[in-house]
């Protein structure tokens with residue numbers, strides 16, 4: 001990824017902004033990155049990448065995300081579709097259980 005590519009696609013937070021936030025704020029924990037324009041507070045796809053950027057920063061490195069923006073976006077789409085599918089399955093299972101309890 002290049003500096004102006006978005007790491008948090010939900011809130012359009014770029015790699016550059018996250019690097020600047022880490023340098024300026026020196027957060028004690030990775031979760032504080034959410035204070036950088038709400039990064040990671042939407043679908044949560046980017047949270048592992050935010051944690052990785054935090055760890056790289058702690059190690060004195062310039063944070064990188066090693067994939068193209070297109071690959072990143074495609075994986076996020078798959079993540080969100082999988083999340084929706086699992087939520088639907090969970091809802092269906094709960095509904096089936098409720099229906100069974102009513103018929104018992």
Ligand code: FES
Nearest residue numbers: 009010042043044
């Ligand atoms: S991509 Fe960051 S919360 Fe969705």
